Amino acid sequence: MEPLPVVDDASLLTRIAKGDQTALSALYDRYARIIHSVAFKSLRSIEESEEVVLDVFAQVWRIAGRYDKQKGRADTWLFMLARSRVLDRLRKLQRNRASAPAFNDADEIQIPASEVSPIEEAMISERRDRVASALKNLPDEQRLAIELAYYQGLTQSQIAAQTGLSLGTVKTRVRLGLSKLKLTLEAETS
CATH class of the missing domain: 1.10.10.10 (Winged helix-like DNA-binding domain superfamily/Winged helix DNA-binding domain)
Known part of the structure; x- marks a missing residue:
């Protein structure tokens, strides 16, 4: 039995835009752990980081059709969505915990290397x-x-x-x- 061919991220996003849940699952399997790691570095909370992952992939499901591979790589697009969700979470945490010190330097959120x-x-x-x-x-x-x-x-x-x-x-x-x-x-x- 031959191994299944690896589908590139842009093709997965095209399929997601057409409502293909298996493509979303494949993209999730490919990026959920690393997005979680990125979120955890900033949020220092497992629960909040998991919420970021869910938010990112829910957003991917809704707006995958907006991705334009001429403007950049799919993984960069995903990490920008993740960065945006992390910043949203940080702002929310700051509002909810006004007395607790919160991370607020958006420049410190880095797009990770490809390996953990x-x-x-x-x-x-x-x-x-x-x-x-x-x-x-x-x-x-x-x-x-x-x-x-x-x-x-x-x-x-x-x-x-x-x-x-x-x-x-x-x-x-x-x-x-x-x-x-x-x-x-x-x-x-x-």
Whole structure:
């Protein structure tokens, strides 16, 4: 059996613009970890960094048709979207934590090299293990909703359709589960 040909990022974005979810999944698999690492360097929060990743790929899904390969590489475009989402998160955190020192130098957010260093890889692995452990402590229905959203990339509407639950129920389960995860992970770092 021959290996599948590698599809370039620009082609994936073209397919995403036409509504191809498998192309979005492929792009996500290619860039989610590195975008998470970039976000974590600035935000210093696993949860906020995960939100940035989700925001970036939700935005890619909505605006992939705006990408113009004549203006630049697809990965550069993705990292600019990520940088913008990180800055949005930083501003939000500054508003919410007026008394806490916040990172506010936008020039410090760098587009990463194409490979993750061994130290970053170890940090990502450690965070992944902590999240997996915390997920096991959630009620099954909340864990399932979160796993479908974050690990399979389904929207809440898709989760509702797949599970036969109402959209409101799915939203509540994801929100409650994420809240419990956040508390568990914050307690571990305290």
